Amino acid sequence: MDVEVLEGIFDANEKIARENEALFREHGVLAVNLMASPGAGKTSLISATLDRLAGRAQAGVIEGDIASSVDAEKIRTHGVPVVQINTGGACHLDAVMIRQALEHIDLSPLDLLIIENVGNLVCPAEFKLGESMRAMILSVAEGHDKPLKYPLMFSESDVLVVNKTDLIGMGDFDMEELRGTVTRMNPDIVIFEVSCRTGEGIEAWTSWLVERIAEHKERARRA
Amino acid sequence: MDVEVLEGIFDANEKIARENEALFREHGVLAVNLMASPGAGKTSLISATLDRLAGRAQAGVIEGDIASSVDAEKIRTHGVPVVQINTGGACHLDAVMIRQALEHIDLSPLDLLIIENVGNLVCPAEFKLGESMRAMILSVAEGHDKPLKYPLMFSESDVLVVNKTDLIGMGDFDMEELRGTVTRMNPDIVIFEVSCRTGEGIEAWTSWLVERIAEHKERARRA
Numbered sequence: 001m002d003v004e005v006l007e008g009i010f011d012a013n014e015k016i017a018r019e020n021e022a023l024f025r026e027h028g029v030l031a032v033n034l035m036a037s038p039g040a041g042k043t044s045l046i047s048a049t050l051d052r053l054a055g056r057a058q059a060g061v062i063e064g065d066i067a068s069s070v071d072a073e074k075i076r077t078h079g080v081p082v083v084q085i086n087t088g089g090a091c092h093l094d095a096v097m098i099r100q101a102l103e104h105i106d107l108s109p110l111d112l113l114i115i116e117n118v119g120n121l122v123c124p125a126e127f128k129l130g131e132s133m134r135a136m137i138l139s140v141a142e143g144h145d146k147p148l149k150y151p152l153m154f155s156e157s158d159v160l161v162v163n164k165t166d167l168i169g170m171g172d173f174d175m176e177e178l179r180g181t182v183t184r185m186n187p188d189i190v191i192f193e194v195s196c197r198t199g200e201g202i203e204a205w206t207s208w209l210v211e212r213i214a215e216h217k218e219r220a221r222r223a
Numbered sequence: 224m225d226v227e228v229l230e231g232i233f234d235a236n237e238k239i240a241r242e243n244e245a246l247f248r249e250h251g252v253l254a255v256n257l258m259a260s261p262g263a264g265k266t267s268l269i270s271a272t273l274d275r276l277a278g279r280a281q282a283g284v285i286e287g288d289i290a291s292s293v294d295a296e297k298i299r300t301h302g303v304p305v306v307q308i309n310t311g312g313a314c315h316l317d318a319v320m321i322r323q324a325l326e327h328i329d330l331s332p333l334d335l336l337i338i339e340n341v342g343n344l345v346c347p348a349e350f351k352l353g354e355s356m357r358a359m360i361l362s363v364a365e366g367h368d369k370p371l372k373y374p375l376m377f378s379e380s381d382v383l384v385v386n387k388t389d390l391i392g393m394g395d396f397d398m399e400e401l402r403g404t405v406t407r408m409n410p411d412i413v414i415f416e417v418s419c420r421t422g423e424g425i426e427a428w429t430s431w432l433v434e435r436i437a438e439h440k441e442r443a444r445r446a
Contacts, residue, residue, distance in 0.1 A: 070371055091314065122343050122346075186375065
């Protein structure tokens with residue numbers, strides 16, 4: 001009986017997610033579901049990416065947090081449209097929350113919508129939002145063994161951004177071991193190495209994102 | 224209807240948690256529910272604590288992970304009894320999992336049982352295990368703003384261990400701001416600053432833990 005209820009929740013979420021996805025496609029907006037542990041650098045990566053995107057793509061941001069609006073306030077300084085979702089305790093965003101947030105954001109002028117999920121390496125991977133792309137961040141400080149312990153997130157992501165590369169050498173983090181483990185689990189995943197603090201690798205990631213935006217627009221036009 | 228089912232789940236968990244708690248009290252075992260984000264240093268803190276505890280207290284460990292047994296293998300090298308729980312996808316431990324794990328561990332010779340929860344700063348705070356103490360770790364790399372964003376964990380913990388103090392100065396982490404925010408939310412919380420990498424602060428934390436073990440045994444004896 002519990003299982004049936006849970007399946008019902010997943011089914012209902014899936015239906016709304018498909019509607020969100022259709023809306024993004026209709027507007028030619030690449031919607032990125034950005035997931036990571038607390039403190040891995042989601043807001044920092046969004047900030048760094050918005051700086052580099054200026055003049056290359058129009059972005060909007062949905063900020064998901066259990067409580068507080070500190071991240072939304074940081075992102076708002078970049079002059080892009082931002083909607084804050086407070087989940088009020090819930091450990092992940094879901095498709096209904098995104099649908100409600102979309103009532104407060106005009107998709108027409110946008111090329112990219114970055115959705116910052118709740119800081120959690122587990123539950124967000126189980127709930128589709130209607131995103132066009134799943135991106136995750138792993139911080140060097142978290143360690144290279146995390147794919148073994150949180151396999152779903154690493155298996156389901158399209159792109160992995162390894163952040164805080166400026167901390168390499170401070171502990172026993174092994175980038176080659178991480179790359180090996182992740183690509184064995186998910187051979188198609190694209191991996192970037194960045195430091196939001198020093199700016200290292202941000203241009204490579206942003207350029208790749210700009211290409212994906214163009215590709216997505218082209219596909220939407222043809223459909 | 225969903226809400227009733229969820230309340231049912233919480234009630235059932237609460238009942239088993241009380242049974243676990245009674246069992247720990249009966250054996251005079253201090254059971255510590257150790258919670259933190261992925262990569263904050265739960266396994267490292269357990270390792271460092273076990274090294275310092277040698278000859279001062281008998282410890283056992285329950286290792287909770289979604290998948291893999293890499294942590295249990297690390298802890299086993301300390302020569303203490305270890306039981307691995309794999310949650311198979313679930314984002315937190317619950318009281319039933321602990322009850323099942325307790326079938327594989329003899330509490331009689333133990334003074335301390337450390338339960339390493341799944342790496343997650345959200346969901347574990349909602350499920351009592353029957354623990355005598357709730358301990359959480361925040362890594363300096365995660366940032367000092369985390370209490371605002373994950374308030375339940377910080378409000379419900381008895382002790383906060385701030386780990387990776389060797390990274391202070393590498394980013395904008397502000398210990399005083401963290402201490403201020405946390406103690407406003409939870410005036411009774413005890414805070415330790417440690418680096419499992421350098422060993423800084425580990426003795427202070429371990430000595431405090433040894434005192435809590437003695438106190439807990441004394442209370443159990445009187446009851």
